[in-house]
Amino acid sequence: MKISHGVGTTAPVAGFLLGFLDFVWIKYVPFPFGGLGNSIAVWAVAAFLLTFHSRWSLPRATVGAVVFLVVAVPSYYVAAALIQNDDWANVYSSYSLLWMSLGVVAGAVFGAGGGIARTPSRRRIPALALPAAVLFAEAVLQLFRIGDPGVVLSETLGYVGVLVAAALGITLVVVPAWRVRAQVLACAVPLTAAGGVLLFASGFR
Incomplete structure (x- = not known):
């Protein structure tokens, strides 16, 4: 179903739900699936899916995705405060502000990607490859x-399997035909390399 509501309503409400439910997911869903809650990817x-399933113009989709992710960050800490009595100061801490700044970047890239992916153009295949690539x-x-202190091999491999399955699954959902899916996954390879470098440079190693 297409999202027809305005950015000013849909984006903040969806962002609040993302942050709040993400904390609930982390707290109550066992690993490795629970690890998805800690995933910036x-x-x-x-953010991509929000704009992919909307009727927003590209500028509105980009702004909407940014608002969506920025609102999700304090919402996550609100859930932590309500559910496990974490410090309410976390909502506006420097760490929270850092995550919100990353949300601006990710929202701009993946929000625009979602908007581009639903319109026929030469940029559509790379845009459709963004979810799998990240x-x-x-x-x-x-x-x-693997090999770092405290890293358990079986847990890491289990989580990697979940991430790969999620990448393939989201491609099946958003891409309409097998031929196009093959093109999207092929395009995801160089984007994966670029995304890995960016994540590493951002301190996620």
């Missing part, structure tokens, strides 16, 4: 952590 994919990139970073 999953939030990026959520999930694959996080999986690659997880593999690089």
Whole structure:
């Protein structure tokens, strides 16, 4: 179903739900699936899906995705305060502000990507490849952590499997035909490399 409501209503409400439910997911869903709640890639994919299933123009989609992710950050800390009595100061802490700034970047990229992916053009295939690429990139970073102190091999491989399955699953959902899916996954390879470098440079190693 297409989202027809305005950006000013849909984006903040959806962002609040994302942040709040993300904390609930982390707290109550066991690993490795619970690890998806700590995934910046999953939030990026959520921003993509929000605009992909909207009727917003490209500028409105970009702004909407930014608002969506920025609102989700304090919402996450509100849930933490309500559910497990975390400090309410976390809502506006420097760490929260850092995550909101990352939300601006991710929202701009993946919000625009979602808008581009639903319109026929030469940019459509790379845009459709963004969700799989960011999930694959996080999986690659997880593999690089193998051997680090405290990293359990079986848990890491299990989480990598979940990320890869999520990447393939989201491609099946958003891409309409097998031929196009093959093109999208092929395009996801160089985007995965670029995304991995960016995640590594941003300190997610």
